[in-house]
Amino acid sequence: MSIAPAALSPAARSLAGYARWRWWELALFAALPLSWLLLPGHALLLKDIAILALFAVSLDLILGYAGIVSLGHAAFFGFGAYAAALFAKEVLPDPIVGLAVAVAVSALLGLATSVLILRGTDLTRLMVTLGVASILYELANKLDWLTGGADGLTGVVIGPITVPFTALAGFEFDLNGRVAYAYTLVVLIVVLLISRRLVHSPFGASLQALRDNRLRAASIGLSVPLRLVAVYTIAGGVAGAAGALLAQTSGFASLDLFDFHRSAEVMLVLVIGGTGYLYGGIFGAIAFKLLHDLISAWTPQYWNFWIGLFLVVLVLVGRERFIRPWTWFGKGARP
Amino acid sequence: MLTLLFDGVAYGMLMFILAVGLAVTLGLMNFINLAHGAFAMAGGYITVLLMNRAGVPFLVCLPLAFLGTALLGAVLERTLYRPMYARSHLDQVMFSIGLVLMAVTAVDYVVGSMQQNIHLPEWLQGRLPFAAVGIGKYRLFIIVACAVLTIALQWVLSRTRFGSRLRAAVDDPRVAGGLGLDVNRIFLLTFAVGSGLAGLGGALGAEVLGLDPTFPLKFMIYFLIVVAVGGTTTITGPLLAALLLGIADVAGKYYVPKLGAFIVYSLMIALLLWRPQGLFARMGAR
Numbered sequence: 001m002s003i004a005p006a007a008l009s010p011a012a013r014s015l016a017g018y019a020r021w022r023w024w025e026l027a028l029f030a031a032l033p034l035s036w037l038l039l040p041g042h043a044l045l046l047k048d049i050a051i052l053a054l055f056a057v058s059l060d061l062i063l064g065y066a067g068i069v070s071l072g073h074a075a076f077f078g079f080g081a082y083a084a085a086l087f088a089k090e091v092l093p094d095p096i097v098g099l100a101v102a103v104a105v106s107a108l109l110g111l112a113t114s115v116l117i118l119r120g121t122d123l124t125r126l127m128v129t130l131g132v133a134s135i136l137y138e139l140a141n142k143l144d145w146l147t148g149g150a151d152g153l154t155g156v157v158i159g160p161i162t163v164p165f166t167a168l169a170g171f172e173f174d175l176n177g178r179v180a181y182a183y184t185l186v187v188l189i190v191v192l193l194i195s196r197r198l199v200h201s202p203f204g205a206s207l208q209a210l211r212d213n214r215l216r217a218a219s220i221g222l223s224v225p226l227r228l229v230a231v232y233t234i235a236g237g238v239a240g241a242a243g244a245l246l247a248q249t250s251g252f253a254s255l256d257l258f259d260f261h262r263s264a265e266v267m268l269v270l271v272i273g274g275t276g277y278l279y280g281g282i283f284g285a286i287a288f289k290l291l292h293d294l295i296s297a298w299t300p301q302y303w304n305f306w307i308g309l310f311l312v313v314l315v316l317v318g319r320e321r322f323i324r325p326w327t328w329f330g331k332g333a334r335p
Numbered sequence: 336m337l338t339l340l341f342d343g344v345a346y347g348m349l350m351f352i353l354a355v356g357l358a359v360t361l362g363l364m365n366f367i368n369l370a371h372g373a374f375a376m377a378g379g380y381i382t383v384l385l386m387n388r389a390g391v392p393f394l395v396c397l398p399l400a401f402l403g404t405a406l407l408g409a410v411l412e413r414t415l416y417r418p419m420y421a422r423s424h425l426d427q428v429m430f431s432i433g434l435v436l437m438a439v440t441a442v443d444y445v446v447g448s449m450q451q452n453i454h455l456p457e458w459l460q461g462r463l464p465f466a467a468v469g470i471g472k473y474r475l476f477i478i479v480a481c482a483v484l485t486i487a488l489q490w491v492l493s494r495t496r497f498g499s500r501l502r503a504a505v506d507d508p509r510v511a512g513g514l515g516l517d518v519n520r521i522f523l524l525t526f527a528v529g530s531g532l533a534g535l536g537g538a539l540g541a542e543v544l545g546l547d548p549t550f551p552l553k554f555m556i557y558f559l560i561v562v563a564v565g566g567t568t569t570i571t572g573p574l575l576a577a578l579l580l581g582i583a584d585v586a587g588k589y590y591v592p593k594l595g596a597f598i599v600y601s602l603m604i605a606l607l608l609w610r611p612q613g614l615f616a617r618m619g620a621r
């Protein structure tokens with residue numbers, strides 16, 4: 001650091017204190033690549049978890065940090081997926097360029113739709129985000145000459161990964177998913193680092209200020225609409241990246257990506273992991289996928305029931321108490 | 336053209352009956368209840384099961400659907416919903432999504448995932464030749480039934496003691512409580528009636544809208560549109576919004592079937608951009 005801590009204002013020092021690297025954060029960042037080395041047999045499952053985690057991190061940016069309740073976050077996920085798949089099919093099969101394109105167009109979609117979330121109440125925003133996702137669903141369904149309609153976009157061939165500016169080239173996606181997982185993991189880590197920088201910056205602090213009290217944030221001179229537009233655009237791009245990764249690693253994009261249950265699922269993931277907490281998405285994704293695998297192995301058709309029950313109980317008990325079983329009984333058990 | 340308008344009105348009236356309970360829940364307790372459609376589905380299934388398995392006549396089934404779902408609503412309100420009122424909107428959304436998922440899977444498990452058919456009585460089938468336009472008898476029945484219900488609701492809300500209490504509680508629950516009104520009890524009753532109406536709507540609409548376990552998810556957005564566009568402070572707001580929605584949806588699907596539900600969603604977004612508080616919201620309150 002070039003400036004001595006004493007030269008900083010108290011506010012900047014307190015922000016810098018929050019932004020300090022904790023040991024468990026370092027451990028987490030070390031654990032991500034280790035999982036690639038130590039669990040080669042589970043690469044496909046781990047890849048799905050990483051994509052879901054990325055998606056949840058993106059929702060966390062707008063829901064946890066900016067307080068926008070969105071029921072249509074799958075719009076960006078699906079948009080990124082279709083963009084990546086179409087780009088690979090029609091233009092260039094290179095995955096990294098495709099990913100960049102998908103992120104760019106999803107961020108543009110975020111920018112375009114962010115005007116819709118600036119006004120109104122929680123209910124209005126809920127409706128508008130849900131409406132955007134439904135419109136995209138309908139579009140993907142009806143533009144069947146482009147998207148394949150209800151059959152999904154098939155015949156997508158993704159070329160080998162070529163790392164730009166280096167001699168590393170020719171990583172074909174293999175069947176057991178190790179390359180795909182490594183690719184996803186790199187994107188996840190990069191996004192996490194960027195998001196971490198973002199939420200600890202003054203911009204991130206101002207987001208939390210306007211989440212807690214929009215009126216007060218505006219009256220101390222924060223431009224609320226500009227910040228909401230910015231964070232919505234970024235979150236759109238990140239969700240697009242998650243979708244693009246899914247489409248590229250599976251070579252397929254379908255209508256189901258825009259479906260309501262996807263938006264609900266990612267919200268559930270985030271609630272399990274904790275909102276307004278950068279790593280909530282990762283822990284939530286791990287817990288959710290494991291739970292999913294466990295329940296659907298036991299009752300594949302009706303696993304939604306147990307997820308629903310889990311949600312109801314989680315909310316009724318309160319998430320804070322739910323993950324701390326030792327507070328269930330005894331003194332102070334009632335809220 | 337006229338037939339289309341007529342169908343649209345019938346569809347809209349049905350939507351209104353289905354969604355009016357939601358409007359009250361939202362307006363009174365500021366509670367976002369995405370599970371409202373589950374009550375409608377319950378009403379539909381009560382009717383279908385009673386008619387097809389027990390042979391109960393259609394007209395007897397309707398009040399039973401109302402009572403059954405009202406009772407269900409009251410029980411759920413008492414046990415599950417009440418602790419949720421003070422929670423954040425995110426919690427409410429998660430909670431009600433959870434309820435919907437449970438309802439959908441439970442019905443799938445008990446009844447099966449196939450589409451359920453209602454066998455209407457003879458006198459409700461067919462069309463009436465009326466001024467050179469064919470009018471479906473059942474559509475007419477729906478319109479008449481819903482209109483009667485709407486007038487009754489309007490009367491209860493504007494003329495009875497309970498109605499004025501309810502309006503007071505909607506306007507400001509805290510002051511209403513301070514004046515000695517039992518807001519909790521008012522809400523229990525209203526929730527039960529709202530769920531009952533949804534159940535009745537589901538029973539009436541099973542023929543028109545189709546009934547399968549995904550009903551609450553399929554129509555959730557429609558109910559929310561009615562409420563969000565119509566506002567929660569009056570009963571005419573949701574009514575007009577529902578009629579608008581019904582006509583736009585039916586006409587859109589008829590004239591430009593390629594666009595499908597596209598029109599409705601775009602219309603909703605445009606309306607909400609223009610008037611975020613709903614079309615007919617009063618200024619000031621809340």
